[in-house]
Amino acid sequence: MQAIVLKSQGQLEIEQRPLPERFGPGQALVRVAAAGICGSDIPRAFDGKAYHYPLVLGHEFSAVVEDPADSGLQAGQRVVVFPLLPRLDDPFSLIGEYAVSSDYDYYGSRRDGGMQQYLWVPRANLIPVPDHVSLVAAAMTEPAAVSLHAVSKLRVASATVALVIGGGPIGVMVAQFLRIRGCTAVWVAEPDGRKRELARNLGFDVIDPTAEDTVAAIAERSNGRGADCVVEAVGLALTFEQAFRACATFGQLVLLGNPAGSLSLSAELVSTILRRELTIYGTWNSKVTPVGHSEWDEVLGRMGQTLVVEPLISHRVTIAEAPAIMEAMYSRQTWFNKVIVQMDPELR
């Protein structure tokens, strides 16, 4: 089989490899259909953020069951893969909170992931894809579930004004879930004109932070109150600070963006958090429990209906094209939004 292998920092190569070995009972061999390139994969590949070398990236992927073995699934079943492999004796795993458990394994970061043609996956990590969802769209299930998990922290009351800072794929999916959850107005602040245009086309109000101050803009558009719900989906010190300042009194803030640097909180900013009685949430990963009623099930049920993901895909590339596009993403030579590697373009 073919695999896109990170051999060392910045060194991506396509290799012929033998099929992987099964590593436990109740697993199925899947043939990968499509794998998304996550924002986190770029520093993982090029900034030395990989756990080890060699490593096959890919934690956002769809597949088709090739050999069900003793998994109980059928050959040909279309699936998405929850990338986290929990240690089941962890106390958080016992209550289905795998993302906050310890010593877990993870496709595409701690073990070889979806940028190879075949993988063995435990039954509990395989979630069936409904017929109405294409396998390319299904490769967006993981980031969509991360977006939903962030929004699920918030209590949405009536007449809620929401602000999403960052209009990349995650930010725009967050905006969609805020709308689904009943926010009256959802604003997206994004400096990139093409991404703003995409958000606008999906029905969102947009703020251009290169033309006006995000905090002043949201205040002006909410009669001076600010946003009741803010989701920070960038991770820069500047946008973190904007997120705090944009909150209305009794506002709620979700910190979702992976921090690119440290943030120091001025006494004045902390005082604002106190005086406005803000609620601040962290969010990490997503949940596949309870089985059948999880964030992943909700995402797949809504995909192509109330959740639109296809317009967020800027590039669909082949295995052969993947290393070059990842280098272009790192060096910012190419405009991109969501990039999907079609590991097998025949699988739809």
Ligand SMILES: [Zn+2]
């Ligand atoms: Zn990711």
